[in-house]
Amino acid sequence: xxxxxxxxxxxxxxxxxxxxxxxxxxxxxxxxxxxxxxxxxxxxxxxxxxxxxxxxxxxxxxxxxxxxxxxxxxxxxxxxxxxxxxxxxxxxxxxxxxxxxxxxxxxxxxxxxxxxxxxxxxxxxxxxxxxx
Amino acid sequence: xxxxxxxxxxxxxxxxxxxxxxxxxxxxxxxxxxxxxxxxxxxxxxxxxxxxxxxxxxxxxxxxxxxxxxxxxxxxxxxxxxxxxxxxxxxxxxxxxxxxxxxxxxxxxxxxxxxxxxxxxxxxxxxxxxxxxxxxxxxxxxxxxxxxxxxxxxxxxxxxxxxxxxxxxxxxxxxxxxxxxxxxxxxxxxxxxxxxxxxxxxxxxxxxxxxxxxxxxxxxxxxxxxxxxxxxxxxxxxxxxxxxxxxxxxxxxxxxxxxxxxxxxxxxxxxxxxxxxxxxxxxxxxxxxxxxxxxxxxxxxxxxxxxxxxxxxxxxxxxxxxxxxxxxxxxxxxxxxxxxxxxxxxxxxxxxxxxxxxxxxxxxxxxxxxxxxxxxxxxxxxxxxxxxxxxxxxxxxxxxxxxxxxxxxxxxxxxxxxxxxxxxxxxxxxxxxxxxxxxxxxxxxxxxxxxxxxxxxxxxxxxxxxxxxx
Ligand SMILES: Cc1cc2nc3c(=O)[nH]c(=O)nc-3n(C[C@H](O)[C@H](O)[C@H](O)COP(=O)(O)OP(=O)(O)OC[C@H]3O[C@@H](n4cnc5c(N)ncnc54)[C@H](O)[C@@H]3O)c2cc1C
Numbered sequence: 001x002x003x004x005x006x007x008x009x010x011x012x013x014x015x016x017x018x019x020x021x022x023x024x025x026x027x028x029x030x031x032x033x034x035x036x037x038x039x040x041x042x043x044x045x046x047x048x049x050x051x052x053x054x055x056x057x058x059x060x061x062x063x064x065x066x067x068x069x070x071x072x073x074x075x076x077x078x079x080x081x082x083x084x085x086x087x088x089x090x091x092x093x094x095x096x097x098x099x100x101x102x103x104x105x106x107x108x109x110x111x112x113x114x115x116x117x118x119x120x121x122x123x124x125x126x127x128x129x130x131x132x
Numbered sequence: 133x134x135x136x137x138x139x140x141x142x143x144x145x146x147x148x149x150x151x152x153x154x155x156x157x158x159x160x161x162x163x164x165x166x167x168x169x170x171x172x173x174x175x176x177x178x179x180x181x182x183x184x185x186x187x188x189x190x191x192x193x194x195x196x197x198x199x200x201x202x203x204x205x206x207x208x209x210x211x212x213x214x215x216x217x218x219x220x221x222x223x224x225x226x227x228x229x230x231x232x233x234x235x236x237x238x239x240x241x242x243x244x245x246x247x248x249x250x251x252x253x254x255x256x257x258x259x260x261x262x263x264x265x266x267x268x269x270x271x272x273x274x275x276x277x278x279x280x281x282x283x284x285x286x287x288x289x290x291x292x293x294x295x296x297x298x299x300x301x302x303x304x305x306x307x308x309x310x311x312x313x314x315x316x317x318x319x320x321x322x323x324x325x326x327x328x329x330x331x332x333x334x335x336x337x338x339x340x341x342x343x344x345x346x347x348x349x350x351x352x353x354x355x356x357x358x359x360x361x362x363x364x365x366x367x368x369x370x371x372x373x374x375x376x377x378x379x380x381x382x383x384x385x386x387x388x389x390x391x392x393x394x395x396x397x398x399x400x401x402x403x404x405x406x407x408x409x410x411x412x413x414x415x416x417x418x419x420x421x422x423x424x425x426x427x428x429x430x431x432x433x434x435x436x437x438x439x440x441x442x443x444x445x446x447x448x449x450x451x452x453x454x455x456x457x458x459x460x461x462x463x464x465x466x467x468x469x470x471x472x473x474x475x476x477x478x479x480x481x482x483x484x485x486x487x488x489x490x491x492x493x494x495x496x497x498x499x500x501x502x503x504x505x506x507x508x509x510x511x512x513x514x515x516x517x518x519x520x521x522x523x524x525x526x527x528x529x530x531x532x533x534x535x536x537x538x539x540x541x542x543x544x545x546x547x548x549x550x551x552x553x554x555x556x557x558x559x560x561x562x563x564x565x566x567x568x569x570x571x572x573x574x575x576x577x578x579x580x581x582x583x584x585x586x587x588x589x590x591x592x593x594x595x596x597x598x599x600x601x602x
Contacts (some may be wrong), residue, residue, distance in 0.1 A: 006230045006238035007220060009259040018178075029224040055227045082259060083221045091222060094502060095479055097182065101227045 001033035001077045004051075008081035011035075011074035017057075020071040025060030025085045030054065033078030039070045050075060056105045062088060133569060155453065155491035159189050159326065163485075164314045164324040165295070166302050168196030168287045168338070169209045170329035171459025171474035176290035178226075178348075179482035184293070188486070192294070192326075195316065197301040200284030201269045201277065208268030209283055209332065210358055210440035210472065212240070212392055212401035214376065215253075215263035217560040236284045236395035237368075241375040242557050244537065245420045246530045247382070251537045252375065253550045260374065261557060264394050270360035271360035271397055271436035279395055302331075305341060312454055325454065326490045328481060332440050332460040346452035351460070352445035357415070358409045359400040360436040366391045375531035376423050378557050380533075381415070382524050387517055388467055389415055391559075397435065398425065401443065403467050412437075442467070446507050451495035452564070456481045463503040466510040468559030476502055484573040513563035514558065516570065531586035536578050548575045 008031045011017055018024060018129055020040055029051055037048045037057070044089060052055055060123075092098050096117050157163075162178070165172045176192055183190050185299035194525035200207050203298035207344035215235070223230060242253045255261050265282035291433025293299055305327060307313070331337050338350045363371075372393040379389040387404040400421075402412060415421060446463030450456065455481065458481050459474035481495070488494040523529040540547045552569050556562040569575065 006153060006232040006264060007230065007256055007260050008238070015578070031229075053229060056225070068370050076434050081220070081261070082257070083225060087218065087224065088221065094505070095222075095476070095483075097178070097224060097479065097483060098225050100185070101225060 003032065003081065005032035005079045009039055011078050011080060012107055013074055013076050015074045015088045017072040017078075017080055018061075019075065020069065023065065024058055024068050026082045027056060027058040027062050027085070027088070028072065029056055029083060030082050031079040034075045035072050035078050036075045036079070037070045039071055051125045056102060057103065059102050061085060068075070084107045133394065133399055133590075152264065153548065155494070156489045157183070157188060157190060157486055161188075161190050163190055163192045163326045163328065164205055164312060164322070165192060165330055166195045166305070167192045167315070167332060167335075167459075167461075168198070168297065169330060169332055169459065169474070170286055170288070170471045171327070171332075171461075171478045172196065173283070173290040174475050174478035175328050175330060175482050176270065176295040177228075177293055178479050179486060180290070180293040180295060182482060182486050186486070191296075193296045193298050193322075194287070195298045195300060195302045196287065196291060197299060198283075200267075200281035200449075202288065203269040203277065204272035204275040204436065205438055206268075207281065207284075208266070210334070211356065212390060213265045213267060213282070213394065213468075214392060214558075215260040215282070216266055216469040216472045216556050218469065219253060219285055219475055220261060220263055220282070220476065220588060221470075228289065230263060230285075234263055234280045234282055236263040236279050237374060237393050238262070238342050239264055239374055239376050239393075242426070243375045243377045244534070244553060244557075245377060246380045246534060247420065247423065248527060248531050249534050250539060251465060251534055253554050255554075256280070257521055264376075264392050266394060266397075267298040271362070273435045289366045293477075300403040302337060303331075303342060305337070307344065307346075307454075309378070310453060314596075323547070326485060327455045328480070329455065329457045329461050330459050333398075333443050343456075344454055347449050347450060348452070349455065349466075351425050351443040351447050354404075354444050355408070355439050356404075356442050357400075357402040357409070358436075358440065359412065359434045361398045361425075361429065362396055362401065362435050363398055363426050363429060367429075368395045368396070368398065369427040369503045372398060372471055373425060374386050376557070379415070379418075379420055380520070380524055380530060381418060381420060381443035382527075383411065383414055383418075385411060386415065386524070387521065392419065442470075443518075446503065446510070450503055451492060451499055453492045454490050456485070456490075456495055457497060463506050465559060466513040466563070468513075468556075471505055472559065476506070509562045509564050510565045516563050516567050519570065520556070528586045530585070531589065532579055532582040535582045535585055548549035548578065549573065555570075561585055 029053055034050055034052050036050045039046045039048055165176050172194055198207055239262035240255050240258050240260045240514040244251050267283050268281045269277050294375055302314055303317055304315040312322040315321040333353055366383045375389040385405045386399045390401045392399040443464045445527050447457060450462030463479055464470045464473040480499045484494055484498040488498045523533055536549045539545055540550045554564055555566050
């Protein structure tokens with residue numbers, strides 16, 4: 001954290017910002033520092049990715065009323081701003097362009113995930129584990 | 133709707149086009165933005181950003197005579213400097229990051245002060261959701277600016293996406309063959325496809341625009357008062373802290389009074405009917421203000437003072453063919469979140485101009501609904517402020533308000549009144565929404581229960597001590 005942000009709230013290293021399984025009513029924008037997105041499954045944790053300044057997180061909660069699919073945790077000290085779901089949806093209703101960046105973020109993620117699927121498939125094929 | 137130059141949009145098959153023949157923005161269209169305050173810069177930034185997404189190259193000039201980095205009134209667009217919770221969140225969603233180089237202090241709570249005690253209202257999770265800024269280079273006596281001007285920051289963003297800055301005051305606006313022509317001192321007029329008026333209300337140009345024959349009538353205004361006091365960051369930390377301090381005092385003509393902590397300065401902001409110096413002095417020397425300011429502070433030792441106008445009733449028709457009025461020169465929110473309203477009207481105008489056209493019909497259909505929504509909400513706001521005025525006059529009401537808020541903040545009861553006060557002070561919710569919650573039966577019932585205590589004059593100062601843990 002370089003200490004140049006003053007908005008949002010400070011989270012200590014390892015502190016949970018949002019927990020997998022909770023039903024979220026907000027999303028987050030990182031103001032300073034870094035967070036990691038971690039999926040827990042059968043007692044194992046997989047770090048899906050990390051996110052830094054100005055990145056949007058937890059945006060699925062804005063559109064779905066379902067439990068969060070991953071945990072967001074501070075990696076080092078981080079400063080995070082919360083965006084409330086209800087107010088945000090009301091504002092998108094007046095100004096649909098507010099959603100441009102979120103859609104952009106989601107589309108980047110789909111692109112990254114597609115690339116990952118291809119890479120994993122190739123690795124499995126190379127290991128001879130994929131039978132068509 | 134967007135069309136390339138030479139392309140006709142006549143006979144659009146979807147039947148939704150309202151643009152007159154060529155009243156659309158195309159590659160090379162020229163746009164003049166009059167004023168580089170928040171409204172002008174937001175318009176330029178979002179228009180050029182959206183145009184880039186749809187591959188339209190526009191030429192956009194911002195006319196702004198101020199140098200925002202300059203300390204004192206010449207570099208400043210005079211305001212309390214609160215960037216509201218809603219605007220902070222909207223800009224974060226838009227990807228516009230506001231760093232601590234611009235935001236001098238993150239505000240995480242409000243302190244409500246009355247003659248019968250005080251109470252703190254905090255944000256959920258004690259999060260700093262509001263920003264305190266200086267609009268220009270800071271008060272007159274700043275020698276080495278430590279923070280960037282908010283308006284300068286937004287203007288730089290607009291220039292960063294391709295806007296041109298013309299550092300002159302617009303002296304004349306004309307219409308030649310239905311297209312705007314703009315003249316600055318000592319130069320030939322320039323022709324444009326669209327003129328966006330974002331001059332705010334503290335300018336004589338608006339009077340001249342009434343003579344343009346487009347049906348524009350200036351907004352109704354009233355005078356306000358702002359004073360800046362240098363007290364130093366350390367003294368602010370130990371006195372005002374990260375709270376905005378709002379006062380409900382029985383001073384005639386005063387609708388809203390606040391002390392806003394910045395980096396090294398405290399801004400005193402008074403809104404109401406024709407606020408003057410005498411009223412400013414009455415407020416500054418009140419015991420409630422002295423109790424909040426650091427020990428040894430002198431009300432006379434101010435760094436800066438200004439008496440700007442504020443728009444209290446928006447324009448009926450803030451648009452015409454190829455001309456649109458955004459921010460304070462058009463429609464804004466009553467007393468609160470003017471920068472947020474500038475953002476809303478600027479974006480609505482930018483969306484309309486790019487996607488629907490620049491004709492009067494297009495602005496009427498796509499831009500006006502946002503202005504209408506703000507204007508309609510202001511009417512409810514007027515009623516809500518009348519209720520606040522009642523509380524200013526009636527001590528029993530102030531006691532009840534304080535008692536209920538303290539109950540909510542300390543005992544963790546559902547924050548019905550706290551959320552109303554928060555939204556009212558911070559401008560975070562529409563007035564209509566606030567008003568509905570004000571007349572909620574559960575709150576009225578709580579009010580009724582608080583009345584006996586308020587009647588016997590149970591002192592709120594003891595309640596305050598409980599609330600702050602003192
Ligand atoms: C006392 C007071 C306190 C306030 N506090 C707050 C607050 O805490 N938070 C908040 O959100 N809002 C607040 N407001 C409201 C806020 O200041 C305005 O809503 C906001 O500044 C509107 O932005 P704007 O861009 O429309 O106009 P302005 O900020 O007034 O900017 C207009 C720009 O146009 C330029 N200009 C003027 N004439 C010409 C010309 N002829 N040619 C070229 N350029 C020109 C000016 O130099 C200026 O830069 C307050 C207002 C007052 C009066």
